Amino acid sequence: xxxxxxxxxxxxxxxxxxxxxxxxxxxxxxxxxxxxxxxxxxxxxxxxxxxxxxxxxxxxxxxxxxxxxxxxxxxxxxxxxxxxxxxxxxxxxxxxxxxxxxxxxxxxxxxxxxxxxxxxxxxxxxxxxxxxxxxxxxxxxxxxxxxx
Numbered sequence: 001x002x003x004x005x006x007x008x009x010x011x012x013x014x015x016x017x018x019x020x021x022x023x024x025x026x027x028x029x030x031x032x033x034x035x036x037x038x039x040x041x042x043x044x045x046x047x048x049x050x051x052x053x054x055x056x057x058x059x060x061x062x063x064x065x066x067x068x069x070x071x072x073x074x075x076x077x078x079x080x081x082x083x084x085x086x087x088x089x090x091x092x093x094x095x096x097x098x099x100x101x102x103x104x105x106x107x108x109x110x111x112x113x114x115x116x117x118x119x120x121x122x123x124x125x126x127x128x129x130x131x132x133x134x135x136x137x138x139x140x141x142x143x144x145x146x147x148x
Contacts (some may be wrong), residue, residue: 047144053117057097081145
């Protein structure tokens with residue numbers, strides 16, 4: 001290879017590497033997660049039977065909403081309803097009762113039951129945001145997440 005060819009190829013390689021690095025900047029959210037329910041688009045409320053949530057720590061996912069029981073009573077304050085997929089890259093969220101947090105099963109980001117971020121995604125690029133938490137109401141043996 002001639003010196004001129006070496007220099008041209010080296011510059012091209014360096015430029016392509018810099019372009020790829022800028023595409024993965026710290027502002028990258030790591031991928032597009034689906035919009036949570038109630039984020040516009042006329043989503044309706046989501047209801048599930050209380051029989052799905054009999055015990056403290058029980059959880060149930062329906063129509064993009066994660067419901068879980070945090071108290072022994074049957075008032076709205078005994079339940080939490082959040083979006084069911086992680087805002088980072090759409091991993092499934094699970095309530096970890098023994099630890100007292102919501103955890104993404106894809107990159108292990110953790111959230112408080114009020115939606116605040118405890119820890120961002122592990123071993124992945126990008127960041128996350130607080131979870132959307134929905135008001136709840138109870139009527140006729142059902143719990144309803146109010147999405148609007």
